[in-house]
């Protein structure tokens with residue numbers, strides 16, 4: 313009999329439950345185990361999600377579990393930890409969330425887990441590194457959501473400007489999922505035409521592009537000011553990464569992946585294009601950056617390393 317896909321979701325707050333909701337509605341997994349330090353919350357969320365199953369495209373078994381359920385999981389998705397308060401940066405969360413992670417990863421590994429980790433909690437690049445270090449799993453089996461959400465935000469804004477379906481907008485944000493991230497304009501295409509060509513034709517100007525990037529970079533702050541948290545966008549981004557893994561898609565997504573010399577940097581998890589399949593990160597895709605992009609990328613690495621050093 314075919315083995316069922318089991319996904320354990322650790323952290324059933326706004327992000328974890330938005331992910332579960334998207335997963336059920338897209339019919340991606342056969343089993344979703346919900347785990348949270350607040351057991352009543354995990355149980356209540358499992359009950360509520362179960363009541364939607366008659367309307368889902370495929371069956372999913374959903375229940376409140378504990379760390380022992382991770383032992384046979386294919387994927388453990390971590391969304392536990394503190395979110396930003398208005399005015400806080402993602403990096404401000406590093407000390408408290410790294411501490412939570414160290415205990416949590418140990419409990420997951422004690423279950424015998426030997427699958428793939430997908431991390432979303434912030435600061436995501438640093439917590440992905442902590443997950444890799446603490447778990448002892450191969451680097452390919454530890455993935456952060458990285459700048460998948462930021463790239464989606466950028467594609468959405470460009471789509472609105474050009475009146476082109478976002479699925480035909482190829483644009484990437486790389487670097488830290490945070491204030492030092494950068495757009496890769498040199499590799500952006502909209503309906504097969506390059507940004508450079510649109511700039512020459514006057515369909516867009518540099519100031520508008522700069523504004524689109526700043527709005528993308530700061531989108532989380534704008535949403536947190538208005539509704540206190542972001543969760544639907546990341547829920548769907550995590551679902552997209554999960555599909556790439558479970559369906560062995562070899563999709564290129566800007567996840568947080570471990571660098572070993574790519575982009576001139578090593579020993580860091582950071583948002584870069586990578587091929588994602590059933591093995592996790594098959595390879596980091598090294599696109600040619602222009603001098604400004606390379607400089608901004610290396611600055612982003614430096615900020616991550618400086619922030620990470622005290623918590624490792």
Ligand SMILES: NC(=O)C1=CN([C@@H]2O[C@H](COP(=O)(O)OP(=O)(O)OC[C@H]3O[C@@H](n4cnc5c(N)ncnc54)[C@H](O)[C@@H]3O)[C@@H](O)[C@H]2O)C=CC1
Nearest residue numbers: 323324325326327348349350392393394395432433434546
């Ligand atoms: N990577 C990305 O693009 C995004 C990341 N996030 C991050 O996701 C994280 C979660 O955000 P929300 O869901 O809004 O927060 P939330 O406060 O709604 O949920 C967090 C959950 O984690 C649980 N938790 C805390 N400590 C735990 C532990 N030791 N073991 C198990 N569960 C524990 C809490 O009980 C709570 O249910 C935050 O760090 C936030 O910054 C949020 C949006 C986007």
Ligand SMILES: CC(=O)C(=O)O
Nearest residue numbers: 402434461532542546
């Ligand atoms: C909170 C966060 O990381 C985001 O929405 O991008």
